[in-house]
Amino acid sequence: MxxxxxxxxxxxxxxxxxxxxxxxxxxxxxxxxxxxxxxxxxxxxxxxxxxxxxxxxxxxxxxxxxxxxxxxxxxxxxxxxxxxxxxxxxxxxxxxxxxxxxxxxxxxxxxxxxxxxxxxxxxxxxxxxxxxxxxxxLCAFSPSLDACYLALPASTTKGSALLYNVMECHLHCEIEAHRSPLAAMVLSSNGMYIATASEQGTIIRVHLVSDATKSYSFRRGTYPSTIFSVSFGPSKRLPDILAASSSSGSIHLFTLGFASRPSSSKRSSGFLGSIIPDAVHDVLDPAHHHVLHNAVPAGVKSYAVIRKVENVTNSSSSELLACRAIMSVITYNGYFQEYNLSIDAHNELSWSLGRQFNLLTVTMDKAS
Structure with a gap:
């Protein structure tokens, strides 16, 4: 940075x-x-x-x-x-x-x-x-026409959200996600999942919209901070990565795996396979949580999205070798940043700043 x-x-x-x-x-x-x-x-x-x-x-x-x-x-x-x-x-x-x-x-x-x-x-x-x-x-909206939901805060004292089906114009459900009021929420592009963060800023929860059940619960950190944005990866079927930016200046990544729920006796060992446990707790395996420290200036509002995700496999065995992603970040002091991310089969993250430019100085005839 x-x-x-x-x-x-x-x-x-x-x-x-x-x-x-x-x-x-x-x-x-x-x-x-x-x-x-x-x-x-x-x-x-x-x-x-x-x-x-x-x-x-x-x-x-x-x-x-x-x-x-x-x-x-x-x-x-x-x-x-x-x-x-x-x-x-x-x-x-x-x-x-x-x-x-x-x-x-x-x-x-x-x-x-x-x-x-x-x-x-x-x-x-x-x-x-x-x-x-x-x-x-505060709101979240899915662009999908098949599962087109609008999420709105349901309370000013606790972190619950109301989800409306806006194609059929009726209330779908209420999700009680946090004890503190909501600070950020986002629906996946296919409308299947909603991720929320409260004003306390320490835990991010992901719920399945269809039946309002909790699928994931991630602890972002021990100390409270303001969550500026939460964003799912761009998968057309099931999201793979969740990104969250906060006032601390760090960006948090959570590898998801919304595959079919495994049986209690057999679970997928792939790092992007299903990691849904039999009972969801507030803290999952920290191996699925990665942090880009000092990715943006602390205290500056930022907006991070995962724009592209690519799984790299072994051509002969189809074994998953790595997950590569591109994350774009807009900071409200006027900068665009693009990070190249790679998570290998051992669930280790490597990242680099691919490019950065000032959004206010670019002209119409100049590409960055």
């Missing part, structure tokens, strides 16, 4: 649904980058934005202003076409918009005490959900 200023430069940062692009909002405007090349693909410098959300790799961008000027009200959501430069539709609300999520059929708008579900093409409102006070706009 190189020396970086700790002063915040970004007002928001988000990856699209398949982590191929990401958008950042600054005091000057919105910028969209290709996550694979680092190329600046789009820039709109008209003022400060606190929300910028993409719909996959399309030209649809949802933006919300910071309120520094009348035309960029934090109560107005603008659906914007980045190709034509035209505002397609606008939605206005009585209070500030705290989060926006999208997939190909649904648009989710989160306010402090309500969540609105829209059909994305017609912007017909399908449902309104009254929520507990949610001043951080």
């Amino acid at each position: 190189t020396n970086q200023s700790s002063s915040p430069s970004l007002l928001c940062a988000s990856f699209n649904q398949d982590h191929s692009y990401f958008a950042v909002g600054t005091r000057d405007g919105v910028r969209i980058f290709d996550a694979n090349t680092g190329r600046l693909c789009y820039e709109r410098a008209v003022g400060a934005f606190v929300i910028a959300e993409m719909l996959f790799s399309s030209n649809l961008l949802a933006i919300v202003g910071a309120g520094h000027q009348p035309s960029l009200s934090p109560r107005r959501l603008c659906l914007f076409n980045t190709t034509t430069g035209a505002a397609l539709r606008e939605l206005n609300f009585l209070t500030s918009i705290l989060a926006v999520r999208m997939n190909r059929q649904r648009l989710i708008v989160i306010l402090q005490d309500k969540a609105y579900i829209y059909e994305i093409n017609s912007l017909t409102i399908l449902d309104t959900i009254d929520t507990v006070p949610n001043i951080k706009g």
